[in-house]
Amino acid sequence: MLPSSAAAVLEDGDLASEILLRLPPQPSSLPRASAVCKSLRSVASDPGFSRRFRIHHRRSRPLLGFFMGAGNELRFEPTLDPPNRVPQGRFQFPIDASDRSFKLLGCRHGFLLMLRTFQGTVQLLVWDPFNGHEHRLAIPPGFDKKQINGAVLRAAPGVGDIDHFQVVLVSTDVQQGVVACVYSSETAWGNLIATPLPSWGKIDPSRPAVLVRDSLYMLLLGIGGPSRIVEFDVGKQSLAVIPLPASFDYGYGRSCFYSVMRADGGGLGMVFVSAPGGSAQLWKRITNYDGVASWVLARTIELDKLISHSLKSQCCLHITGLAEENNVVFLWSGFGVFMVQLDSLQFKRLPLTTMHRWHPFESVYAAGI
Template identity: 85%
Template sequence: MLPSAAAVLEDGDLASEILLRLPPQPSSLPRASAVCKSLRSVASDPGFSRRFRIHHRRNRPLLGFFMGDGDELRFEPTLDPPNRVPQCRFQFPIDASDCSFELLGCRHGFLLMLRTFQGTVQLLVWDPFNGHEHPLAIPPVFSEKTFHGAVLRAAPGVGDTDHFQVVLERTDVQQGVVACVYSSETGEWGNLIATPVPSGGVIHPSKPAVLVGGSLYMLLMRLGGSSRIVEFDVGRQSLAVIPLPASLDSEHSRFYSVMRADGGGLGMVSLSASGGSAQLWKRKTSCEGVDSWMLARTFELDKLIIPDLKSKFFLQITGLAEENNVVLLSSGVGVFMVQLDSLQSKRLPLANLHHWHPFESVYAAGI
């Protein structure tokens, strides 16, 4: 005899398996937990919350954007009701008027920023869900240099640990590209890692690192010459330099961005000179072990966003939500999100996305 629906829901193990398979949208667990006390008990259990985040670690939704520049730090939600996260949900606990901020990166539920407080500059890792702050001293070798940073959860893709890593990178005339990694498990910065860069260059000042697989990628710009991609393998803690696709204009970086390729691996998205079309590139390795770029797909942007866009407005890439493969496009008529897998687009209620960072995470409202 099959058990009744009520009996299934009263079985904590079965109920947790049912809830685990709900989509990771903010409204999923709250709506399901309203069905009965048993489901609410499971959904509100911290152990289940951790399981739910681990289960959906590869498809975290794009909740919105954080902006941190000057004395302002705020969250701007972008999902539609009932999944829209209230703007007041993520309030920075310190009065921003007492500090100045520069947001460096946002990943795996953490924010990394430079904070200047009472004349002292420090790194700060902030968890907006629980409000925990982790101030970090800047390594002496980076303290008086312009550098770029990224934060990521320790052992990304393995589990939902509370530990994190911070990666700092900068360019140096003698050493090329140098990097250093902080681990919250040890509470220490690791050794300096370096790789030479022919003809020099600087890491792009306004493009955050993109995490693809287990590596962070940043654009290395060289005025008057070919730009490159800097690859930092987080697990191996090694640096490498990769060329761009030959057809890309390396001096106009606002028209392209590193991304995750279809099926995994390193990819790029680029805009045509007119801005009316986009190209998706993929890094391939031949049977002989030779790496090269191939053009994987081309699509028309004016058909996705606004008819005749390429003849009326100027488009440029202002950011990328790496886990959702969403490219952010700024134009004379606003900001648009384009999901590169489904080619679905949405206009955002924002004037521009300067200094905005996508926030991709699993969040259940009211649980």
């Protein structure tokens, strides 16, 4: 039974919403608070408050789990422990698992982006797993559908409806180099954007794009030349091509050992895992006073000591996913799959053994609300 003074405060809808707004964005936070009284439950279940809560925690979205989708398998794997664990069967997929004509390109801001062949036509599918909404998009002209990568992202707070989203497609063209196009759920596809390539390469469709600040980064695998990074500035809608750190192995089949990431301080970074998996190098892109950009080695993590002594010099660690907002890298080895938080160095072993491309799902979700 609540004291009368506390009950009076909670009866004030404005005060109650301000209290709930400041709860941590874990899935169990709002359901637990809403069980206190009817007033709190009324506020927590209001769609308007749900939007405020999502916006308030847009920079602290928890890692709920990850999706895996390609070929004949599509599923969600939770990573949080109870009471925050999201049930594996929480999401009803828009594509049947027996449909082999789809590929999951990535997850971001509560959306999934898929590439699918439907009735002989290659199209994009944007899916909101929480409410089941689907958006089917035709691929604009000028894209090699076999060498295409894409990213979905929600509109910035204060810009239209928060359910407004954008899709960025990137590919390569023999004549134009790297090409990109942006879809807006408010204005449809924009104009084709292009930038030349210093040497030929192809966008790696198996590596999801990484969002760092206002730019998306994708790997460009070199063919007869070095691999590089494609940068797409979402705000300016401009393309650039950036070299990898000079000491990286540029082999076409070696991209499973490195990934773009957010560096300390929020800038562009790279993580490189040695083979066999004994250490991880964290690189950072810096710009000097003259405006010249270069890579520096920020720190080295001894993974064999952190995860397990049995990893030392016995197997290769492959990067199979990266949660950009939480700075968590997913590593696969012959011994299983590991999550490593690159800032705190906390790690967790997942009950998985097969090597797949994992798409981390970072979002604000209130179970049962």
